[in-house]
Amino acid sequence: MEKNLFDNMIQDRRKIHMCPEEGWTEFDTTYYIVCRLKEMGYQTILTGRQMIDPDSVMGRNPAVVREAIERAERDGVPHEFIEKCDEYTGAVAILGSGRPGPVTAFRFDIDGLCVQESDSLDHLPTKQGFASKRSGRMHACGHDGHTAVGLAVAQWLIEHQEELNGTFKLIFQPAEEGVRGAAAIVGSGLLDDVNFILGSHCGGRAKLGQMALVHGGVLASIKYDIFFKGTPSHAGSSPQTGHSALMAACATSMMLVGIPRHGEGVSRVAVGTLHAGEGRNITPVHAKIECEIRGETEEVLQYLAKNVEKIVRGNAISYEVESRIEKAGYSTTLIECPEILETLREIGNEIPEVKEIIDLNEPVGGEDYTLMIKRVVEKGGRGAMFRWGCNHHGHHKGDFDLQDTESMSMGFEVFTRFAKKINGR
Amino acid sequence: MEKNLFDNMIQDRRKIHMCPEEGWTEFDTTYYIVCRLKEMGYQTILTGRQMIDPDSVMGRNPAVVREAIERAERDGVPHEFIEKCDEYTGAVAILGSGRPGPVTAFRFDIDGLCVQESDSLDHLPTKQGFASKRSGRMHACGHDGHTAVGLAVAQWLIEHQEELNGTFKLIFQPAEEGVRGAAAIVGSGLLDDVNFILGSHCGGRAKLGQMALVHGGVLASIKYDIFFKGTPSHAGSSPQTGHSALMAACATSMMLVGIPRHGEGVSRVAVGTLHAGEGRNITPVHAKIECEIRGETEEVLQYLAKNVEKIVRGNAISYEVESRIEKAGYSTTLIECPEILETLREIGNEIPEVKEIIDLNEPVGGEDYTLMIKRVVEKGGRGAMFRWGCNHHGHHKGDFDLQDTESMSMGFEVFTRFAKKINGR
Amino acid sequence: MEKNLFDNMIQDRRKIHMCPEEGWTEFDTTYYIVCRLKEMGYQTILTGRQMIDPDSVMGRNPAVVREAIERAERDGVPHEFIEKCDEYTGAVAILGSGRPGPVTAFRFDIDGLCVQESDSLDHLPTKQGFASKRSGRMHACGHDGHTAVGLAVAQWLIEHQEELNGTFKLIFQPAEEGVRGAAAIVGSGLLDDVNFILGSHCGGRAKLGQMALVHGGVLASIKYDIFFKGTPSHAGSSPQTGHSALMAACATSMMLVGIPRHGEGVSRVAVGTLHAGEGRNITPVHAKIECEIRGETEEVLQYLAKNVEKIVRGNAISYEVESRIEKAGYSTTLIECPEILETLREIGNEIPEVKEIIDLNEPVGGEDYTLMIKRVVEKGGRGAMFRWGCNHHGHHKGDFDLQDTESMSMGFEVFTRFAKKINGR
């Protein structure tokens, strides 16, 4: 790639790395993206509420969003911009060539994590001075790199628009962590006219120099927040008048992990957190469980989901407490479009940075980009996902790094060559 | 007491002892009682269905009753008698003096237990040859003695009827074990005109020579049979299509014992048996729990009962199984009528066999005679319960004996002196 | 196959069908097999204890075996034969050619099930008068057919011994149901010199005319009987002195089904039966759980096994009860020897009865023949398993039938052609 594009990409990545924002709070990041896109000359840019279907939003805490808006304004994000976002984050740049041709969407996710970045000098961002400036927040999954690749791709596309037909939609998606954001973009209808969609992730099992074609292996998942509300009482003098939300949550947890295995596909049930009770000698009034289910197929997932609902409903009755289930995230399995993977394989073979192409199919964590491919395929299009490799000690850890100067150009190359192949004049 | 009466009493007890019948199957016993009452000259004798409200019957297995009827007929109980009983056991003798006066009821319970009688020669019934002839069945709680005392009292009353006013109702109650039978007699309305009621039990804390006045300490209790019905599936190939009655029963058991204590009275929850499942690798379809709750007050008992229902209902939903709760027994707390206890104390002081009068008030097992006193008191009458002592190694054990020749006459004396005191001309 | 052999095979199958014996009680069946083998001229026949390692025996109830021995003697099995068996069942015929060559083992399982055979005239064994004569017992899985095929193969081998090199071991295995018997034969060392082993099962997914090559899909499994022993107490008066085996079993069941899924292979946990408690108001002293675990690999199985042990041990402490775990069965995964499967495919292609060859690889129930292949492979040999098809309504059901005259000859052909191919001169 050209030096100019490369330098911008590295600079973008490092700036974004310094200000990680967790899902649904990416106001600084969205503003940065939009400013960069405008500099490049993009005229059609959707932000926040314009590209988000609020009814499909999951795992978003309004109080946390409000705090994030205040912070963003303190950071200098203009009030008018915030107002335009209308409480939601993310951006989409649309580039129409004016010529007929495919609608091609690229997806880049932009959110960071609640992880404390390593202050070791062995950690490159720390050593080179671009570590997170927000304590307890970090781009520990590489979405900073994804975003920077997306901006570089955006710049390349606008510079080469005369060589391209059709239309591009560059999606800068919020809240991928916890698989919370994709459904809201799908719900907005943005993908309903898309013919081709391409997404990527850095790292995982793909090491530096490897390009991975993802055939499957993504478990469908639903994330739940389960709430119980009981009745207080003094545990010493009148235990009989209390209804313990804590006990309902414990019984629910015991039952959740006991949902029978499914004979037709891998399943997972995890109870990740449980917080309940107000004081040692008071019958607990509030309980909250954060849990998740995963299934090898949508059928397995829905089987688990049905059981979650029954269990919560049953325990609400057994313990005479109120219950509420909130869907805090959702992703599906990866639909495989073999011909697109073959196109990517051909592209990979032409890219100097790609030393090896690997094929991935084993179960890994969820990815809500699966919802986007699903919608595109349902509407008659096709799509795929690839990984551009980097060496790392594990995602979501304080010492995660992606070797930006060595790894990111592979991502850039795949996206831009795909654009040429699919939309080239 | 007169030798004649005494000899009959001992003979009656021993005959009854040889043919113990568990609750609701006392056809031989009922027939024996009715024959004896007729011999004495009683003309108004209600049996079985005539004194039982079927809607209030608890803990009665129709299949077991059918077998008992066949057995009774084999034993020589006439078919017409069985027909008159109409599938129910128990008898009531009514003796009207023709003169105005109190209606006084005496209650004697008649059922045996599923206990194997000791074959040790240290055990008096075995040594003297009147041990149970029915394997695995035994009068191990002394109700044979109660019944024989009742028959002796009956004989005395009819012999002394000219000295007595008002009316007597001698109730030979089935199915006291498991507190199953009293509610059905109460439900029949038999007690609604009763002014005074007296009941007794042998032994317990009352040793030979002691008469005990029972002030309270009887916990109210409900016995439950809980059934779950699930859906089978092969546990290896399609665990997801099964719904386990066993797991519903386990969760129910865990929750039952966890019902919060009551701040205003002692409570008990016991899960006594659990039987579930058909085979190692099949999702269990059937589960049955036998449990019981006890409370120091009716309020405590009803609090527990409400929780049992909620828990069963909730787990039926959580595990997607059918549930059914059967009330297999019920007794309440003992209402104390202090003036009747004082009357008994006076009577006791006059009886040579009574060496000491003791007062009982600590929690012990349940007794469904409590339902009878309750109804009598509700209708404006009064009642009481006493114990006539015997030395024993524990009720419900294979070596239980009540030393009939030494202990039973105390019971006879209390009942007959009470009759004279209350109904004497 | 020759008419004579065929007629014997059908007659053998029907005779065996009439006397089904559950695992470890097959004394009549073993005697029948041994008599037939002797008629054919076999001289080396091991029976019972001679081929069984008692330390590896699982799921065998000595009391049930004693009853079976009495029954067998009543049925006319000679006392000396029983003595030779020394309380164990099963037989092995060894046929040495006297010429060097491979040691080839064939395995036929011989046990029946506790299933009531259908008395419908639509059910062939009933219609034709060879239904089970033992109420509640039935050859409902086709092992009668397996045994008869084995006898026909035995006859063919001895008739064709001059055309064959090496040695044959014909294993008539007891107690395959519940995967209990194979380990005891493996433990005896019988397979340690075997070069080739072949086993089969009728039916399953193989329909009439189909021969199935089994590549895998057999989950490894352990069957457990878990016992808890508590302390009794009166649940009303002194609940604090009791230790409930029932509650320990319930908590154990809840935890067993909650063992986390394994990320590297399918797992199963099933709690099939739970029986606990002696009476409604007595703290339960005895509890027994029948359960099983299954794993896609031995690693997954051993992970589950470790958890079962921890859970039982932990609950014994929590509830202050004694615990005991008995391994009631064990089977492993199927080791695939592709070249043997190819040999079978070639053989299948030559057999007129084989209309179609299918390949099976999906998870099904366990099969303890897997332990035999495993041992043979460990010792440097190879082996395989195939199915000969029949149309059926489901194994282990009262109307299971295998259409003996149409289906069994396929099994015979595969074994004998395999013998010729591997051991032919």
Add this chain to the structure above:
Amino acid sequence: MEKNLFDNMIQDRRKIHMCPEEGWTEFDTTYYIVCRLKEMGYQTILTGRQMIDPDSVMGRNPAVVREAIERAERDGVPHEFIEKCDEYTGAVAILGSGRPGPVTAFRFDIDGLCVQESDSLDHLPTKQGFASKRSGRMHACGHDGHTAVGLAVAQWLIEHQEELNGTFKLIFQPAEEGVRGAAAIVGSGLLDDVNFILGSHCGGRAKLGQMALVHGGVLASIKYDIFFKGTPSHAGSSPQTGHSALMAACATSMMLVGIPRHGEGVSRVAVGTLHAGEGRNITPVHAKIECEIRGETEEVLQYLAKNVEKIVRGNAISYEVESRIEKAGYSTTLIECPEILETLREIGNEIPEVKEIIDLNEPVGGEDYTLMIKRVVEKGGRGAMFRWGCNHHGHHKGDFDLQDTESMSMGFEVFTRFAKKINGR
């Protein structure tokens, strides 16, 4: 009481009310008490570590104490004073008459609560401007009044020391809430020479004008913090390598509430809070339970305690996690010394403020003063507890008030008249 003493008492109470400090952090309060005692002329004053046995300390968080010390220093408490306290709070004033006579101890507890004080103008402290200055902290149980009564008693004693024999120990106890502090004072040996001990509490069932003699009804209690430490794993990809502290805590909670009732006394088990887990898709590493047990007798309490330990130990094994139980509080039942209660009744009859004397015996919350009486009685002394009444809306609530000008003088009168009666010359 004299106006001067009264005015000081009200002023002390209001100053203390403004600076509530939770248990083990009462550095400001201790300093205030010590300053006031010095002003009065007390020469022997023990503080903090001098009167505390660290090995008997319960429910004390060193990190919270460190923060409290910093705060106290910011509030102006001299560094040397803090150093003398040596990280512990509380004070004891000793007044020796120089004449032989009884050693009499008075106990006043000094800690506040984590409760937000009401800002309603109906709430007297708010209306009159002496409400808590510490947000989220409040003297919501009246210990401010107890302390002020104690200071007034101290002043009276030193003013009347010439009229008194023997020795007085005025104990200003930290951390009564959660029954955490008394054991540490007992452990210091301070009470081992005490002949008489008197303690009091305001309010409860004693209304304004009532003095209550406490005969019993205080349940013995232990407060526990239970910790589990598990092993993390990714719940999607490798659930089998995790060990969930959360599930161990849930199972523990289910079992704790299921500890069987005790047949010989009231029991309570309460699981008040449960906090577990780090993230939705990570096997939870940390779990903490705050719970408590209560018993009508020490035997019942120790029965429960033994079960808590077994359950925690068992679940640590079942779930392969580490466990730790911390005793966060302990109190026992109230030993009744009838003659001291009679002395108090006589005193009450002489006090004009006492309109009615009531006798309390029903179960209420715990009180760790019970440990002090117990030690005194064990060493041959005697003691008692009384209540001086006030009208209130419930202790531990934001609108608790004790009507200082009307109620506190009763407390003062009882203590000082008791001093005169027991230690008068």
